[in-house]
Amino acid sequence: xxxxxxxxxxxxxxxxxxxGLTPSDFLKLGEALASSTxxxxxxxxxxxxxxxxxxxxxxxxxxxxxxxxxxISLKYQTNLSAAAGExxxxxxxxxxxxxxxxxxxxxxxxxxxxxxxxYSVIGDRDGxxxxxxxxxxxxxxxxxxxxxxxxxxxxxxxxxxxxxxGIKTVKEILGGKTRNPIINLPTCPAHPESxxxxxxxxxxxxxxxxDQDNRPTDYFTTTVHNNCPRRFTHMVSQIGTYGCYxxxxxxxxxxxxxxxxxxxxxxxxxxxxADMLCIGCASPNFPRGPFYYSGxxxxxxxxxxxxxxxxxxxNSSTVGHxxxxxxxxxxxxxxxx
Ligand code: SF4
Ligand code: SF4
Numbered sequence: 001x002x003x004x005x006x007x008x009x010x011x012x013x014x015x016x017x018x019x020g021l022t023p024s025d026f027l028k029l030g031e032a033l034a035s036s037t038x039x040x041x042x043x044x045x046x047x048x049x050x051x052x053x054x055x056x057x058x059x060x061x062x063x064x065x066x067x068x069x070x071x072i073s074l075k076y077q078t079n080l081s082a083a084a085g086e087x088x089x090x091x092x093x094x095x096x097x098x099x100x101x102x103x104x105x106x107x108x109x110x111x112x113x114x115x116x117x118x119y120s121v122i123g124d125r126d127g128x129x130x131x132x133x134x135x136x137x138x139x140x141x142x143x144x145x146x147x148x149x150x151x152x153x154x155x156x157x158x159x160x161x162x163x164x165x166g167i168k169t170v171k172e173i174l175g176g177k178t179r180n181p182i183i184n185l186p187t188c189p190a191h192p193e194s195x196x197x198x199x200x201x202x203x204x205x206x207x208x209x210x211d212q213d214n215r216p217t218d219y220f221t222t223t224v225h226n227n228c229p230r231r232f233t234h235m236v237s238q239i240g241t242y243g244c245y246x247x248x249x250x251x252x253x254x255x256x257x258x259x260x261x262x263x264x265x266x267x268x269x270x271x272x273x274a275d276m277l278c279i280g281c282a283s284p285n286f287p288r289g290p291f292y293y294s295g296x297x298x299x300x301x302x303x304x305x306x307x308x309x310x311x312x313x314x315n316s317s318t319v320g321h322x323x324x325x326x327x328x329x330x331x332x333x334x335x336x337x
Contacts, residue, residue, distance in 0.1 A: 038072065038073045038203070039073065039099060039102050039103050039104050039144065039202075039203075040073045040074075040075040040095040040096070040098075040099050040102075040103045040104070041072050041073060041074045041075065041103065041104045041105075041106060041199070042075055042076045042092055042095065042096060042103060042104070042105050042106070042139065042143075043074065043076060043077040043078070043106040043108065043149075044076075044078070044105070044106070044107050044108070044122070044132055044135055044136065044139075045078040045079075045108045045109055045132075046107065046108065046109035046110055046111045046112065046120045046132040046136075046152075046153070047109045047110040047111070047112050047119065047120050047132075047152065047159040047162070047165060047167055048108050048109025048110070048150065048152050048153075048159065049158070050078075050079065050108075051150070051188070051189035052108045052109075052149050052150035052152075052189040052190040052195075053077070053078070053079045053108060054079075054189065055189035055190065055191075055192055056189075056190070056192045056195055056196075057079070057080075072199055072203075075091050075092065075095040075103075076088060076091050076092045076095070078122075084123075085123055085124065086123075086124070088122075088123060089122065089123050089124070089125050089130060092122075092135070092139075096139055096142065096143075100142055101142060101143075101144060101179065102144050103139075103142075103143050103144060104143060104144065104145045104146075104147065104199065104202065105136075105139050105140060105143035105145070105146045105147070106147045106149050106195070107136060107140075107146065107147065107148055107149060107153050107170050108149045108150055108152070108153055108190070109132075109150070109152045109153055109159065110152045110153065110156055110157065110159040110160060110165075110167035110168065110169065111132055111133055111136055111153075111167065111168050111169070111170065111172075111173050112131075112132070112133065112165040112166055112167055113133055113165075113166040113167070113168050113173075114164060114165050114166030115165075115166075116131065116133075117131030117132065117133030117134060118131055119164075119165040120132040120133070120165075122135055133173070136170070136173050136174065137173065137174075140170075140173070140174040140177060140178055141174070141177045141178060141179070143178065143179070144179060144180065145179075145180055145183060145202055145207070146170065146174060146178050146180075146182045146183065147182075147183045147185060147195070147198065147199075148169070148170035148171065148182055148183065148184050148185065149185050149190045149195060150185065150186065150187065150188060150189055150190035151186040151187060151188040151190075151281060151282065151283075151286055152167075152188070153169065153170050154169060154170065154171070154184040154185065154186040155169060155186060155283075155284045155285075155286065156168075156169055157186075157188055157286060157287070158188065158286075158287055170182055170184075171184075171214075180207050181207070181210060181214050182214055183198060183207075183208070183210065183214060183215075183216065184210075184213060184214045184215045185198065185215070185216070185219075186215065186257075186281075186282045186283075186284075186286075187257060187259075187281050187282040188281035188282075188286060188287075191219065191257070191259075191262065191264070193219075193262050194216065194218075194219045194262075197216075197218060197219070198216055198218075201216070201218070211256075213284075215256070219257060219258055219262070220256050220257055220258070220282075221256070221258065222256065222258070223252060223253055223254065223255055223256055224251075224252035224253075224255045224256075224257060224258075224259055224260060224272075224278045225250075225252035225253040225254075225255075225278075227258060227259075227260040227261055228244075228252055228260050228272055229260065229272075229273070230242075230243060230244045230245075230272055231244065235247045236248075239275060239276050239277060239292060240275045240276075241275065242275065245272070245276075245277035245278075245292070248277065248292050248293045249277060249290065249291060249292040249293050250272075250277035250278050250292075251277070251278045251279055251280030251283065252272065252277070252278040252280075254280065254283065255278055255280040255281075255282050255283050256282065256283075257282040259271065259278070259282075260272070260273075277291075277292055279291045279292075
């Protein structure tokens with residue numbers, strides 16, 4: 001199904017309040033979408049679990065892949081591109097050359113630097129591996145906007161601890177080399193609304209307001225805890241039960257993002273309302289663990305959690321309930337918490 005411009009505008013309307021879009025912004029969005037020169041989007045995938053792409057592609061109706069393919073002019077996405085080999089590489093080269101300085105570059109995952117970057121290769125280019133490292137170095141400075149999509153791209157996330165691949169973040173590779181500040185969109189997986197909403201803002205207003213860590217303030221203003229509906233409820237000692245999970249390790253007080261407001265899975269639910277605690281997946285130090293403790297944990301939450309581990313207090317039915325809270329990456333970790 002090809003999504004129409006009208007349908008996309010309807011989708012944008014849903015996010016209007018969160019984005020602060022005015023009627024004149026919508027006019028600009030309509031003009032941008034009507035333009036045959038709407039900026040191409042190139043989506044590269046480095047060391048990642050593909051969860052950011054899956055979360056993005058699964059959660060809305062009309063589907064985001066329709067939006068990206070037919071409306072925002074997505075020219076390359078690893079999981080969606082029908083083209084392979086030279087054709088796929090050619091589409092990246094051709095579209096970025098034609099729109100030099102105007103395209104949007106989304107980077108999902110960490111960027112391997114060891115072994116010449118050969119742990120993550122897009123394909124064959126002129127008889128040699130075209131690595132993500134090389135592509136990011138080549139395309140990043142030429143893009144109008146660069147989006148670091150997901151916690152692995154922003155902070156290293158779950159792939160950073162690898163001692164073999166030499167993972168670097170987008171900022172570590174491109175910091176100071178881009179035309180505009182790199183836009184950071186952490187969470188694991190990247191929240192689809194933050195990705196699409198930021199693209200809408202880029203089309204209508206240009207660079208969104210960013211905080212000190214280059215995160216759009218539309219989504220990253222205060223902690224999960226400050227918006228949590230369980231903030232003033234009694235503390236509980238077991239996941240899967242109603243109450244506040246602070247004393248069993250909830251990271252909501254130190255994690256900045258508005259999950260309680262925008263929720264997940266097209267606004268269906270989010271971690272705490274699914275009776276699980278926040279594991280801080282938008283934080284620079286994610287993943288740190290144990291993600292939670294069974295029974296009351298009376299020590300300080302900071303600096304005392306070493307090594308990833310799971311201490312499950314719920315039964316299989318509460319675990320299943322929790323998993324219904326969102327979709328995407330961290331399948332094992334999130335299905336357990
Ligand atoms: S569950 Fe977590 S985020 Fe919610 S009030 Fe308790 S500590 Fe804060
Ligand atoms: S509430 Fe859930 S999705 Fe949001 S930052 Fe915490 S762990 Fe991540």
